[in-house]
Amino acid sequence: xxxxxxxxxxxxxxxAGLAAxxxxxxxxxxxxxxxIVPVKRSHSVCAQGGINGAVNTKGEGDSTWEHFDDTVxxxxxxxxxPPAKAMCEMxxxxxxxxxxxxxxxxxxxxxxxxxxxxxxxxxxRTAFAGASTGQxxxxxxxxxxxxxxxxxxxxxxEHWEVLSLILDDHQVCRxxxxxxxxxxxxxxxxxxxxxxxxxGPGLIYGKSTNSMVCTGSAVSACYQQGAKYANGEFIxxxxxxxxxxxKLRLMSxxxxxxxxxxxxxxxxGEQRAPSAIPEKExxxxxxxxxxxxxxxxxxxIATREIFQVCLDGMGVSGxxxxxxxxxxxxxxVLDRKLGAILEIYEMxxxxxxHHVPMRIFPGVHYSMGGLWVDFNQRTNISGLLAAxxxxxxxxxxxRLGANSLVSCVYxxxxxxxxxxxxxxxVPHNGSDGARVYESELQRQExxxxxxxxxxxxxxxxxxxxxxxxxxxxxxTVVRYNEKLKATDQKLLELIDRYQHxxxxxxxxxxxxxxxxxxxxxxxxxxxxxxxxxxLNRNESRGAHYKxxxxxxxxxxxxxxxxAEYSGEGPVFSYEPVDVSLIPPRKRDYSKGxxx
Amino acid sequence: xxxxxxxxxxxxxxxxxxVEIHIRRRANPDAPQTWERFEIPYRPNLNIISCLMEIQQxxxxxxxTRTTPPVWQMNCLEQVCGICxxxxxxxxxxxxxxxxxNLEQPITLEPMSxxxxxxxxxxxxxxxxxxxxxxxxxxxLDGTHxxxxxxxMDQEDVQERYAYSRCMTCGCCLEACxxxxxxxxxxxxxxxxxxxxxxxxxxxxxxxERLEGIMEDDGxxxxxxxxxxxxxxxxxxxxxxxxxxxxxxxVIYGLFGWLKR
Ligand SMILES: Cc1cc2nc3c(=O)[nH]c(=O)nc-3n(C[C@H](O)[C@H](O)[C@H](O)COP(=O)(O)OP(=O)(O)OC[C@H]3O[C@@H](n4cnc5c(N)ncnc54)[C@H](O)[C@@H]3O)c2cc1C
Ligand code: SF4
Ligand code: SF4
Ligand code: FES
Numbered sequence: 138x139x140x141x142x143x144x145x146x147x148x149x150x151x152x153a154g155l156a157a158x159x160x161x162x163x164x165x166x167x168x169x170x171x172x173i174v175p176v177k178r179s180h181s182v183c184a185q186g187g188i189n190g191a192v193n194t195k196g197e198g199d200s201t202w203e204h205f206d207d208t209v210x211x212x213x214x215x216x217x218x219p220p221a222k223a224m225c226e227m228x229x230x231x232x233x234x235x236x237x238x239x240x241x242x243x244x245x246x247x248x249x250x251x252x253x254x255x256x257x258x259x260x261x262r263t264a265f266a267g268a269s270t271g272q273x274x275x276x277x278x279x280x281x282x283x284x285x286x287x288x289x290x291x292x293x294x295e296h297w298e299v300l301s302l303i304l305d306d307h308q309v310c311r312x313x314x315x316x317x318x319x320x321x322x323x324x325x326x327x328x329x330x331x332x333x334x335x336x337g338p339g340l341i342y343g344k345s346t347n348s349m350v351c352t353g354s355a356v357s358a359c360y361q362q363g364a365k366y367a368n369g370e371f372i373x374x375x376x377x378x379x380x381x382x383x384k385l386r387l388m389s390x391x392x393x394x395x396x397x398x399x400x401x402x403x404x405x406g407e408q409r410a411p412s413a414i415p416e417k418e419x420x421x422x423x424x425x426x427x428x429x430x431x432x433x434x435x436x437x438i439a440t441r442e443i444f445q446v447c448l449d450g451m452g453v454s455g456x457x458x459x460x461x462x463x464x465x466x467x468x469x470v471l472d473r474k475l476g477a478i479l480e481i482y483e484m485x486x487x488x489x490x491h492h493v494p495m496r497i498f499p500g501v502h503y504s505m506g507g508l509w510v511d512f513n514q515r516t517n518i519s520g521l522l523a524a525x526x527x528x529x530x531x532x533x534x535x536r537l538g539a540n541s542l543v544s545c546v547y548x549x550x551x552x553x554x555x556x557x558x559x560x561x562x563v564p565h566n567g568s569d570g571a572r573v574y575e576s577e578l579q580r581q582e583x584x585x586x587x588x589x590x591x592x593x594x595x596x597x598x599x600x601x602x603x604x605x606x607x608x609x610x611x612x613t614v615v616r617y618n619e620k621l622k623a624t625d626q627k628l629l630e631l632i633d634r635y636q637h638x639x640x641x642x643x644x645x646x647x648x649x650x651x652x653x654x655x656x657x658x659x660x661x662x663x664x665x666x667x668x669x670x671x672l673n674r675n676e677s678r679g680a681h682y683k684x685x686x687x688x689x690x691x692x693x694x695x696x697x698x699x700a701e702y703s704g705e706g707p708v709f710s711y712e713p714v715d716v717s718l719i720p721p722r723k724r725d726y727s728k729g730x731x732x
Numbered sequence: 733x734x735x736x737x738x739x740x741x742x743x744x745x746x747x748x749x750x751v752e753i754h755i756r757r758r759a760n761p762d763a764p765q766t767w768e769r770f771e772i773p774y775r776p777n778l779n780i781i782s783c784l785m786e787i788q789q790x791x792x793x794x795x796x797t798r799t800t801p802p803v804w805q806m807n808c809l810e811q812v813c814g815i816c817x818x819x820x821x822x823x824x825x826x827x828x829x830x831x832x833x834n835l836e837q838p839i840t841l842e843p844m845s846x847x848x849x850x851x852x853x854x855x856x857x858x859x860x861x862x863x864x865x866x867x868x869x870x871x872x873l874d875g876t877h878x879x880x881x882x883x884x885m886d887q888e889d890v891q892e893r894y895a896y897s898r899c900m901t902c903g904c905c906l907e908a909c910x911x912x913x914x915x916x917x918x919x920x921x922x923x924x925x926x927x928x929x930x931x932x933x934x935x936x937x938x939x940x941e942r943l944e945g946i947m948e949d950d951g952x953x954x955x956x957x958x959x960x961x962x963x964x965x966x967x968x969x970x971x972x973x974x975x976x977x978x979x980x981x982x983v984i985y986g987l988f989g990w991l992k993r
Contacts, residue, residue, distance in 0.1 A: 159876060163876055174807050175815075175857075177861070177900075177901060178807055178815045179807075179813075180807065182808060183812060183813075233879075233880055233881045234878070236881050237871070237873060237879065238870075238871050239871045239882070241894040242890070243887065245887075247884070248884035249884065266897075269812065272898070273897055280864075283865055284868075284872075287865050287868075295858075319850060319851075348809065349808075349809065350807055382778060383782045383828070384809045384810075386809070473891075477812075477898075481810050484811065485777075485810075486777075598785075598788065598789040599789070641789075641801060642800050642801050644760075644851075646760040646851055647803055647850050650801065
């Protein structure tokens with residue numbers, strides 16, 4: 138295939154990575170696509186609720202500007218506004234493109250795309266395919282990329298894990314190193330530009346709603362090689378997840394979008410079955426406190442309210458749980474619009490949500506923070522770009538439901554031409570080319586060799602659990618400076634104990650232990666960025682809430698946190714936010730939004 | 733609720749204090765398979781993945797011998813990525829959605845038998861993705877630039893397509909199919925994807941290429957109509973309906989297709 142001689146490496150085959158791959162291949166260039174799991178099994182399949190785009194098919198006067206305003210307002214004005222606006226403007230065409238690819242979006246009576254409501258907006262703006270929208274969108278891109286693969290433009294490296302970037306003496310990205318997850322062989326892959334699209338870091342919290350490959354490890358490696366990491370402290374805790382032994386399974390916001398109601402019994406220690414509790418003895422606390430948005434207030438607010446209700450001992454059966462009730466919605470509507478997610482609940486809990494209110498509690502869900510990028514998805518390292526959940530742009534201090542899928546595709550669509558432009562114009566790296574590849578390869582091989590050789594009494598999985606517990610207890614919904622400091626001390630202790638783990642598998646063929654050990658180190662480094670970023674920010678904004686500093690403080694903190702790696706830990710600096718389009722105003726969801 | 737949910741809860745049994753799990757192991761593709769027994773403390777609501785995680789953290793057999801941790805694959809943990817599929821008590825299914833409370837003990841875990849065994853419970857299913865390439869399981873777009881919305885569609889047609897579009901390439905259907913052995917038959921999963929795209933107004937325009945993909949020696953005529961596949965599919969995909977419809981299409985194409993050339 139004629140490819141004009143440039144090659145772009147994409148790390149990650151979720152929505153963002155595949156969107157970029159499709160665009161680059163379509164433009165006639167060669168793509169090397171790396172993914173830990175076959176791309177069709179990427180975390181994006183988990184997204185249930187839908188994808189936002191202001192198409193205004195319901196005649197509600199929706200517009201891309203309104204979508205933009207909801208996005209920056211929901212994000213508590215921490216997002217740079219130009220890219221958020223550009224995303225909202227592109228959103229309808231993204232949904233139409235998926236429609237043309239054959240995504241089975243739900244339809245109206247006229248055969249048009251149907252839209253539902255999601256949190257943080259008063260418009261029906263969310264297109265959906267049953268209750269497995271992410272799966273359907275990912276498959277559509279997977280199919281298009283397979284088409285380019287069949288035509289020889291995309292080469293997939295599945296079951297390969299990217300370990301690091303290859304940087305030349307001028308800090309220009311010249312490719313990457315990756316490890317074959319069966320043989321553990323490490324290879325250097327030259328590329329004219331690299332796009333990171335590796336998704337979120339939920340596993341830092343041990344249990345989260347994320348898939349098991351969402352460790353943030355690759356992004357942490359980039360950070361350790363000099364990439365800036367922005368707004369790390371902004372971690373979204375989803376209000377409604379189903380607690381489980383191995384993970385917190387999400388109950389999508391669409392359950393509330395379709396009319397689901399959150400409540401607890403008014404009576405502490407209530408013994409009756411939920412169906413036996415009369416309407417007036419139920420406390421619909423979100424509807425009561427936020428009459429304008431009710432159950433559809435943004436996530437950070439819903440999460441804190443549920444958390445507080447349980448803290449006050451009002452949780453169902455005195456435990457950390459509240460009811461999410463859809464039993465009043467007709468069964469055929471539930472099956473058509475929410476079938477898949479209600480099945481998940483029944484499958485893992487055993488109760489049928491058609492008849493019994495679900496029991497839910499908040500769970501770590503999404504990282505608004507990520508690699509710093511400019512408005513063209515370029516990181517501060519020349520030749521390195523980023524897109525999707527692993528970059529920090531668009532969502533500010535809090536992401537609105539159904540805005541992630543669209544931001545992933547948008548990011549991929551912007552990163553692709555920017556990568557092509559760089560790759561076409563970058564001077565080739567001449568005679569010292571081979572050396573930079575060899576020395577990075579050697580560095581990575583040495584890390585593996587050292588891990589395999591070292592023996593100690595620490596267990597890598599126990600360290601992971603300890604990190605997860607500390608992070609979940611102290612760096613989620615409610616944050617106190619004393620506890621954040623203690624958490625950082627704990628992380629330092631874990632980094633120290635990490636030196637004494639022994640890889641718990643003597644058979645290295647296709648082992649899970651060595652890759653996990655490498656993730657663990659990278660997660661610990663990123664956990665410090667999140668924790669210290671939170672410690673520094675003495676205000677409350679979006680998902681970041683400190684009872685000791687309960688107000689948003691624009692004068693001092695309307696700025697982006699930037700962390701840079703040093704041997705002694707992250708070094709922080711701050712950058713102004715571009716609020717040139719909509720002046721910041723106070724967020725107040727008890728009233729309708731004024732623009 | 734869907735049929736597979738009902739069947740999974742019908743075998744519930746009194747929980748014991750421990751969970752006994754027998755795992756069929758293989759160190760690498762050239763090594764022999766062996767069985768190892770493990771025992772872990774019982775807790776309510778355990779799924780197979782949680783059991784494996786517990787064994788992984790401290791891999792000691794029931795007999796007290798230290799061993800290598802069993803290796804398996806997992807990602808979504810909510811039965812939507814398909815990666816964690818293995819044979820549990822003789823039936824291929826997802827280990828993330830297999831709850832201990834619903835399983836007879838001792839629980840046996842084995843890798844799927846129809847795919848090359850990499851190590852322990854991990855198999856290589858790349859042939860399924862190769863099949864998707866062969867049957868052109870995609871819509872041929874003119875380009876990804878903005879051309880407005882796609883064709884209008886009836887919600888009923890959308891729902892029929894949605895059912896096929898939920899296939900997570902897990903391989904349960906192939907594991908259950910008596911005709912599928914050593915990649916000798918393209919199998920129900922790929923045929924259902926042909927159905928998915930042949931039903932789409934734009935996808936239809938490339939129907940012939942897809943039909944050719946399932947008309948070779950290892951094609952659709954290998955199906956013996958045993959119907960095991962449809963019972964095994966965790967996503968309740970109407971596989972036998974797809975096979976029936978595509979069989980019809982290939983016959984018509986076989987009879988009249990030459991007219992178009
Ligand atoms: C349960 C759940 C439900 C959600 N529902 C919605 C919703 O309804 N609407 C919405 O807008 N958003 C939703 N989200 C958020 C959204 O799903 C994610 O933010 C989004 O899918 C992220 O996509 P991505 O392309 O950035 O990365 P992912 O889809 O996470 O893909 C990451 C890719 O990177 C690869 N990778 C990672 N590390 C490496 C490495 N070192 N080397 C090689 N490859 C690597 C992985 O294999 C994978 O292919 C939901 C999230 C969850 C958890
Ligand atoms: S119906 Fe056909 S494809 Fe399905 S199990 Fe039987 S032989 Fe296999
Ligand atoms: S058709 Fe069903 S059983 Fe077969 S691969 Fe798809 S989801 Fe799995
Ligand atoms: S882990 Fe994805 S289906 Fe089980």
